[in-house]
Amino acid sequence: MRGPYERFAAPARAAMPRLTEAERTVVTRELHEMKHRGAPGEPLLESLRHVAAEVPERLYTDSAHVLLRMHEIAGSGNLQSNLSSLPLVRACFAHELVDHGGRAELVVGRGHIAPAFYAERYVRGSLPFAPLTTLHQGGLTGVVHRELGFRNTMRYSLGVGVVQAVSLAWELTRRGESRKVVCLAGDGELHEGAAFEALRFAYDAGLTNLVLVVDANGKGIEPLAKPLNTRYLAAYLGTLTEVDGCDGPAVETALGDALDAPGPSVLVCRTRKGEHSFKPAGAQPAPPERPVSFVTTAGRMLAAHQDLSGAELAVFTPDMAARFGLRGHLPYTNTGLAETLTVGMPLSLPDHITKVVATDAMYYMDSLSMLTEATTSVRNLLVLAGRSWGAWGGAHNATNMLGLLLHTRVYEPVTAAEFHACLDRLGGDPATTHVLSMVDAVFEPLPQDCSADIDGGVWLTPPGESPDAAVVTFGYASALVAAANQGLAVPHLHCASLTPRLDPGVLDVLARTRRVLSVEYNGADGGFGERLRSEYLLPVDVHAVRRDIATRAHHHQLPLHGMSTAQLRDRLVRLLERREEAVHAPAYA
């Protein structure tokens, strides 16, 4: 584990220009303390507590104000979610649930309210200010993590918090311990089937030590269709109490009562929440000519396809209309935070309708059997798989796995023309589900694309007669490599298909090229490059993602995976320089 200085100093320094004079002064002193504090193996929170003790003055005394500053400095995040839960978070501190060994165990299912805990720790004097300036920038994560003082870590699966809480409640019961487990959940997250499975099991197994606390703000990303169904929760947890979640003392009292009372219970805090995603005050609406994230153009492109082809579309999304830019472009059904249902909604629709499912690539991973039901029985199915790898990331191999399902083909279009070519291809091959990986990033448009032959490849930099080296790239990686290749002129083949059908001319060039590198922004195992090796027995070197995702913003994610422009450029330079002998042999030699 990195110490506090290694973790926070660089992003805190990068944040300096966005700080007030007073903040800068404090952060500078704190970094100085961190640098000279280095008990090896000391838990991160413990080190930070000591630093806070050395620089004890507080810039702010209200954690709501601290939260606002954190989001202003970060420039993004979920400020309103954090604010809606803040009285609840304060009540957790008041009842000593936050640090291990307190009155009860606390599992935070509302994963992205981690900042509310940091803010509260700050005003209580156990956290310095410097880490707060690094939210989403490689320092503090916006989602709960064990390293940062939480009992649980959330990475992939929505609804996992309730499952983690029930896992713990069951284990404590099995060990004969009577401590309670408090689970903080959101009303949107309770839409997830996994949360239901956990509550049903807790009831059937007779667990008496579970206290479910719900921040019922009536909103996921968009407003929920109906308020939280309290009769459902009471059916499984018995005692149900409702309280005004904006009334701090009332929340604290109600939580204490739930901890004192015997048996399981549920505490519903009625709260209010503003816009889901934080926008800095005074931020201008994006001018029309400004490039936007590719994924947000999906709605417009789908509408254009509908106009051109006359196809009837039925669009389903689990609360991600904003991400895919659907609103105002075409009708859609918001299925709520219910991933598996969303994937199953096309199952009974007539053949002629083009069914569009739009969610995060990661979320399909909890619905692959349901998706296989669809790919084997539904015609005209378009699966949009958003991938950000950003602050709330996506499993790096989701794209590869979707390609392994029966009757699917995977594309990662990076131009509108490629997107339309994929839809046209679906029209001609409706029995094959077309999965489109939709990149959540802003990037320079490619000079050429695969729209003329969406299954093939196109040279962005032509190979000439007899090239020594070449790079073959998939989807978004093509844009990254094209930027890195400026001035180097490495022959560069771009593919939009995860499993391209390369024509004999292209294969002939690649087979005669001494060194071939493949680059993709998805998992190495079973991915684009390995498929090139396996399918064509081309001895390509695979440059792809090999580590876990991290909860940090996209531009901080890229260097983790060797995908920054500088790193890729360095890789291409080495490709040009590398000697021949070491390369052409198979991996075992």
Next chain:
Amino acid sequence: MRGPYERFAAPARAAMPRLTEAERTVVTRELHEMKHRGAPGEPLLESLRHVAAEVPERLYTDSAHVLLRMHEIAGSGNLQSNLSSLPLVRACFAHELVDHGGRAELVVGRGHIAPAFYAERYVRGSLPFAPLTTLHQGGLTGVVHRELGFRNTMRYSLGVGVVQAVSLAWELTRRGESRKVVCLAGDGELHEGAAFEALRFAYDAGLTNLVLVVDANGKGIEPLAKPLNTRYLAAYLGTLTEVDGCDGPAVETALGDALDAPGPSVLVCRTRKGEHSFKPAGAQPAPPERPVSFVTTAGRMLAAHQDLSGAELAVFTPDMAARFGLRGHLPYTNTGLAETLTVGMPLSLPDHITKVVATDAMYYMDSLSMLTEATTSVRNLLVLAGRSWGAWGGAHNATNMLGLLLHTRVYEPVTAAEFHACLDRLGGDPATTHVLSMVDAVFEPLPQDCSADIDGGVWLTPPGESPDAAVVTFGYASALVAAANQGLAVPHLHCASLTPRLDPGVLDVLARTRRVLSVEYNGADGGFGERLRSEYLLPVDVHAVRRDIATRAHHHQLPLHGMSTAQLRDRLVRLLERREEAVHAPAYA
């Protein structure tokens, strides 16, 4: 689509020895009719209706008796499930829900009660007897399928029926149609999170046309921990009626009332169910020396490991204790039919405990994000993935996909020694989740195994000096190929690891071998053989599964995938005979 003769004649003839004299006579006449009936493109059910009209006499008039005979002839199946739902099935016929265009749409979520519908069709004169003799034998499927007169097909995902019903109810609502959708579900299946997601959406979307009918027999495979929570269902569907499900007239009346009443509703039929799996009357318990399905020895092997190593085990299974032979060998927690929860139950357990999750390989596919939470945060995790590909099959690529998750390694042990070697390996590498594909088949023990080096390969038939051909196999396929290779003596390398680490000596032999065939009983795409090509650039020919699974018994499943002894033997003979030139080149040449 195959006509009735092509579909039913061969399995019906194979069943003849198990039929009564009277049954044989009728079946012979029916097959004669089928053979001479052949309106091309006629729906299967329509053809069968005509055959039944030509041979109108009925051997039995009680569909319960027909169900018993079907299961006696098949020798396996879920007789008791079918019997518990039979009054409900009869009520569906009485209200004309079974054929399309009837009073309402019927979606059968209790997938394996298809035989009750066939039996009822038979006594009502619209189905001949011959198909009934082919259940699970390649003729009739035990699970609902559109080809066989159902509105929906079930293949992969438990709980999909409720999702299909809600998909249809939503689509009818969108089209402005007022027809109702009746969904037949079981109380066990309602444990699935996907079913909850569907009911919650139906409520939030204000669907008024859903009638949920629950066969509440209080049993999955084992008895449910608590009876169906009716307050939960009433919270989402409003009107709830309970009826004695064994009282045919009462069920029929209650279903009629639900169809007549405005708005959504739920009808709970309290029924009784005997043993989940059918055992022929008078069947002897298996003598101890008789070989049993490998998967059922898991409980005994886990207990032996616990005794030897002193490890503390926590075992979780979604109602599959019988399949893995857990009972009587070690304690386990039955989580009910809640796949995602089961995968998440290890999340909060202490590091030192060996966490064992035991379910069907297919069911993990709806929980891969949850599983990734576990593989990235839990130590000492053992994932048992049962695979039958039998009457209730498993997605053919589940094994491959599990191997793509972060921090996993996949093995398919086929001897007790290999199983123990996998557990020892987990003990030495607790940060890596060990996935064990557990084969649900009886097979001859291998003469040698990989227990000494579980990541490597072992020659079952040694290669000699300079072999012309060799076959490399994975797990269960090794047993299949060993049987086929008797007398042929093709050099044969067996691996227990999906991604073996072959030593230089073995690789040297394979690289010098003119023709290498790989055989695995999982999906070709991204599987064992493709990994050999990709990892070692060995130009192996991959023999693996390329089609969908089918709902039929194991010995009928093998030939579908070219895995019968005769087919494999033929493949090995061709390997020995094949000329050199066509083989060594890469796939694109």
